[in-house]
Amino acid sequence: MAASATALSSFLSFSIRKSLPTSPFKLSPEPLLPTNFCCLCSKTKRPKTPPTFSQSFPSKPLKFKPSQAKSNDIDTTFFDEINPEEEINFEPVEPPEGYVPPPAFDEGLPETEEEIAAAYEEIYGPAYSGFTVLGNNIYVMDSKVKKTSAFGKTKKEKIRDGLEERVVQVRRVTKVVKGGKQLHFRAIVVVGDKQGQVGVGVGKAKEVIGAVQKSATNARRNLITVPMTKYKTFPHRSDGDYGAAKVMLRPASPGTGVIAGGAVRIVLEMAGVENALGKQIRSKNALNNARATVVAVQKMRQFSDVARQRGIPMEELWK
């Protein structure tokens, strides 16, 4: 028996779904937003660096994007569509014949520590326990840790996952304290494969290289996909703003190239867009303009998606 489905907008729908053919629960329709975002609320999203946790009790649904949802096959769809107003009857499945309820966890025979350790080790390996009962190597977790070499700086790791980095701006920023001035470097980096994934990141450190690395890590956490047509351009015009920066993007015919300034150009190039026009309208701040292009790009939709969503043929959209 399935709960009937009017999904209230205040419930989360995580992107952890696998449609099982035998599932008795009806899956809610695909959200209109690109699948990176899992909130059904209509607030505009600003692509920002990972949000700081405020301890005040939240009054609105969350806007967090899961950065490492590894458990893609855990099916929590039942709980996405719960209508709390509706009456649910609890009709338990019939117990199988001769069902004996298992003992509670604190009753039953107490196990010795060795038995417990052996059982854990069977399942997980010795991990960080420091001793083995079954004779495995207790230093098995060492290979996962990066070794700091004795020379000081570790070798710079090559580009790990096909995302190219480009530095937009490196600035020296100062904090004045009682003892003098403390200098740091702030790097803004745009990361992208040329296939439609881009991310903008910021990072600060005392050395330029460290700052660049930090910002690259940050950028990899905020990747978005750019909707692109077959001629490597946008589907339609759009403008986005972030802070005081406003950016206007416009598609162009093939052969035009990317005609845009500074930060906007770098973001579009790293996304793999080959033909586009862009203009920074208000502020010229590099970071804000990079973020504004990301906002603008997120607002774009492919024609086919919109047509499918609205249930009309694509020709109607071009009238």
Place this chain on the structure above:
Amino acid sequence: MTRRYWNINLEEMMEAGVHFGHGTRKWNPRMAPYISAKRKGIHITNLTRTARFLSEACDLVFDAASRGKQFLIVGTKKKAADLVASAAIRARCHYVNKKWLGGMSTNWSTTEMRLHKFRDLRAEQKAGRLNRLPKRDAAMLKRQLSHLQAYLGGIQYMTGLPDIVIIVDQQEEYTALRECVTLGIPTICLIDTNCDPDLADISIPANDDAIASIRLILNKLVSAICEGRSSYIRNR
């Protein structure tokens, strides 16, 4: 997901006091659909919903365990600490029953450093090298070891981030819940009348103050995990 029988009956839950909530003044209005009545200044939760959610949660947990996923049980209230530890040991899961350090999962690389230190200290203790050091050093290392054992003892077998997290009291473990949400880890949470049901993936409205009620719910979940594990081992 097939539905199985989990021996959830409403009389047992009423005996354990699962249906009691917190005082009327402390409620969270989002819990309104799960509250059935108000009696003597305390909200009473709707047990049929609880039973339904609990059985669905058990199904989910059974399914995940039969696919070999890793679980983490978080419960730091003083009343619940021992229960959480014994439940997790029974189910062979990881657990956190002392304070949940901020950034345990989002800052996993730093937690791993601590786990490495823990492992090295343990290995040295086993090998007996701690007794050969001067008394002061030995005492310092032993203190560090006991500290790490208290906080990280439950996750010493954890090689990576867990796949499902079970949280006992949402108000108490708010940081843990937030971290799981940022990382996208599905969570099962025991919700009381002063908690927010929208934060966790699966919220089970229940009483988080009474030891009996926590024990009952953990019992069901743990038996589901055990069954799932045994079916995983059988089908491997």
